[in-house]
Amino acid sequence: MTAEELLHTSIPDKRVELIRGVLVVREPAGYRHGRVSMNLAFLLSKHVEGTEAGQVVSGDTGFKLASDPDTVRAPDVAFISRERLPDPQTRGFPALGPDLVVEVLSPEDRPGETLAKVGEWLEGGARLVWVIDPERRVARVYRQDGTETHVADSAMLEGEDVLPGFSCTLTSIL
Secondary structure (H helix, E strand, O other): OOOOHOOOOOOOOOOEEEEEOOEEEOOOOOOOHHHHHHHHHHHHHHHHHHHOOOOEEEEEOOEEEEOEEEEEOOOEEEEEEHHOOOOOOOOOOOOOOOOOEEEEEEOOOOOOHHHHHHHHHHHOOOEEEEEEOOOEEEEEEEOOOEEEEEOOOEEEEOOOOOOOOOEHHHHHHH
């Protein structure tokens, strides 16, 4: 399947992604997952609006990360800097990795699949990926330069040079 074909595919009440040309269908996220994603999206949006840094988008937004075969991923939350924003009239999936990608783990997520997804985001142009584990109350921060940081529940998630001035405790979104 191609990214263009994915645009015209409708599977009600399911989340879909395209991974190397293969359609992957998932169940909708549970309550905890949605609550954590929304809490963080709200804080990020407030900061981004106040600084005019760019735009925050929700997990319904797909990004084309690779072609031939196509990969289209949809993060739980993403930030795109003002300089990299696609045309607002863009129909379809922007061919870019957001500057900041947030993935909130669900209980059924497998570590190997999550790491593969992080790699795809970074290879696709993301500069910072936060993987938040609400169950264990921790997060992992992955950077384009290959470094990684562990964040405990009372520690701060930082926007670093991707979203300067943004920070929140992990506890505040859990």
